[in-house]
Amino acid sequence: MEHFTPLPALAGGLLIGLAAALLFNLQGRIAGISGIFAAGLSALLRRTWDEAAWRWAFLIGLVLAPLALRPGTGEGALEVWLPASPTPTGLLVAAGLLVGFGTALGSGCTSGHGVCGLARLSRRSFLATALFMVAAALTVFVRRHLLMAGF
Amino acid sequence: MLAIFSGLLSGLVFGAGLVISGMSDPAKVLGFLDVAGNWDPSLALVMAGAIPVAAIGFVLARRRGSSLFGERLNWPTRSDLDLPLIVGAILFGIGWGIAGLCPGPALVRLASGREESLVFVLAMAVGMGGATLLMRLVQKKG
Numbered sequence: 004m005e006h007f008t009p010l011p012a013l014a015g016g017l018l019i020g021l022a023a024a025l026l027f028n029l030q031g032r033i034a035g036i037s038g039i040f041a042a043g044l045s046a047l048l049r050r051t052w053d054e055a056a057w058r059w060a061f062l063i064g065l066v067l068a069p070l071a072l073r074p075g076t077g078e079g080a081l082e083v084w085l086p087a088s089p090t091p092t093g094l095l096v097a098a099g100l101l102v103g104f105g106t107a108l109g110s111g112c113t114s115g116h117g118v119c120g121l122a123r124l125s126r127r128s129f130l131a132t133a134l135f136m137v138a139a140a141l142t143v144f145v146r147r148h149l150l151m152a153g154f
Numbered sequence: 155m156l157a158i159f160s161g162l163l164s165g166l167v168f169g170a171g172l173v174i175s176g177m178s179d180p181a182k183v184l185g186f187l188d189v190a191g192n193w194d195p196s197l198a199l200v201m202a203g204a205i206p207v208a209a210i211g212f213v214l215a216r217r218r219g220s221s222l223f224g225e226r227l228n229w230p231t232r233s234d235l236d237l238p239l240i241v242g243a244i245l246f247g248i249g250w251g252i253a254g255l256c257p258g259p260a261l262v263r264l265a266s267g268r269e270e271s272l273v274f275v276l277a278m279a280v281g282m283g284g285a286t287l288l289m290r291l292v293q294k295k296g
Contacts, residue, residue: 006182006185006192006194006196007194007195007196008176008196009196009199011174011175011176011196012175012176012196012197012198012199012200012203013199013200013202013203014174014175014203015170015171015172015173015174015175015176015177015200015203016171016175016199016200016201016202016203016204016207017171017203017204017207018167018168018170018171018174018175019168019171019172019175019200019203019204019208020171020203020204020205020206020207020208020209020211021167021171021207021211022164022165022167022168022171023164023168023204023207023208023211024207024208024210024211024212024214025160025163025164025167025211026160026161026164026168027211027212027215027221027227028211028214028215028218028221028222029156029159029160029163029164029221029222029223029225030157030160030161030164030221030223030225031215031220031221031225031226031227031228032228033228033230034164034168034208036168036256036257036258036261037257037282040257040261040278040279040282041282041286044279044282044283045286056157056158056161057157057158057160057161058161059161060157060158060159060160060161060162060165061161061162061164061165061168062165062261063162063165064161064162064163064164064165064166064167064168064169065165065166065168065169065172065258065261065262066169066261066262066264066265067165067166067169067265068165068166068167068168068169068170068172068173068262068265069169069173069178069262069265069266070265071166072170072173081265081266084173084174084178084179085173085178085179085262085263085265085266085268085271086179086180086181087268087270088180088253088254088255088270088271088274089180089181089184089254090180090252090253090254092270092273094252094253095253095270095273095274095277096273096274096277097249097252097277098249098250098252098253098255098274098277099249099253099255099260099273099274099275099276099277099278099280099281100249100277100278100280100281100284101245101246101248101249101252101281102246102249102250102253102255102256102257102260102277102278102281103249103257103277103278103279103280103281103282103283103284103285104242104245104246104249104281104282104284104285105241105242105243105244105245105246105247105248105249105281105285106242106246106257106282107242107281107282107284107285107286107289108238108239108241108242108245108285108288108289109238109239109240109241109242109243109245109246110232110238110239110242112246112256112257112258113250113256113257113258114168114256114257114258116243117201118201118204118205118208119208119212120230121201121205122204122205122206122208122209122211122212123209123212123229123230125230125233126233126235127230127232127233127234127235127239130235130239130240130243131239131240131242131243132243134240134243134244134247135243135244135246135247135250136247137247138243138244138245138246138247138248138250138251139187139247139248139250139251140187140188140189140251141247141251142187142247142248142250142251142252143184143187143188143191143251144188144189144190146251146252147188147190147191148190148191154184
């Protein structure tokens with residue numbers, strides 16, 4: 004339990020909830036990041052800018068956040084928030100494909116189902132959240148405790 | 155302009171929440187998912203913090219009936235538990251368990267300027283494109 008960081012986790016969670024509340028109350032849209040990203044990409048391919056403007060603004064805000072908030076300047080300033088991934092590149096690509104394919108097929112991810120869907124008491128989101136949490140925990144279990152991979 | 159303001163502000167606050175909470179650190183996420191190992195329960199508190207605040211936001215919006223700027227509220231309407239939802243959620247979970255990255259943190263990590271963050275986001279985009287094509291194909295046949 005030496006890595007337990009309840010206060011930053013709770014504070015970050017409150018901000019995530021606030022962001023979801025803001026987007027729905029200002030723009031009338033669900034803050035589901037996989038959906039926003041997929042629809043943003045699709046608009047880019049179809050060149051339908053007007054309806055996708057808020058999506059790209061949201062995605063740009065997401066990426067600007069750590070740069071705007073970073074505690075100092077210099078090389079290592081972002082290192083604490085965005086440390087290097089422990090996963091080898093091949094597995095990283097496989098994981099990215101699965102995350103993209105799965106969230107598009109299942110209509111949502113941790114934000115759309117796990118936060119917004121649960122907050123709306125959606126039964127689809129309850130099922131999706133239960134399934135992806137269990138699948139993720141089982142995947143880590145198999146890799147770390149059955150295959151004894153060190154990451 | 156209002157749409158861009160709303161999107162940018164929500165994105166900034168969401169991104170701040172992701173980095174402050176620890177969700178943008180894949181090792182931390184994997185520690186949360188490793189319930190049989192040296193379990194780090196911190197990230198359960200992310201959901202515990204986010205869900206009530208989001209719920210209040212949805213209640214306020216429902217009472218008003220439209221957005222603060224008069225936009226239509228886009229409530230999700232589906233309630234059916236179908237196969238794509240189930241298979242999609244499981245595949246997403248496996249991917250999340252491999253790398254400790256879900257879509258929000260994956261995008262936030264582009265700010266690190268690391269090549270690996272771009273590789274993951276591109277793979278994610280390809281996966282989304284694949285699922286979209288597959289669903290279109292199945293719809294045509296059905």
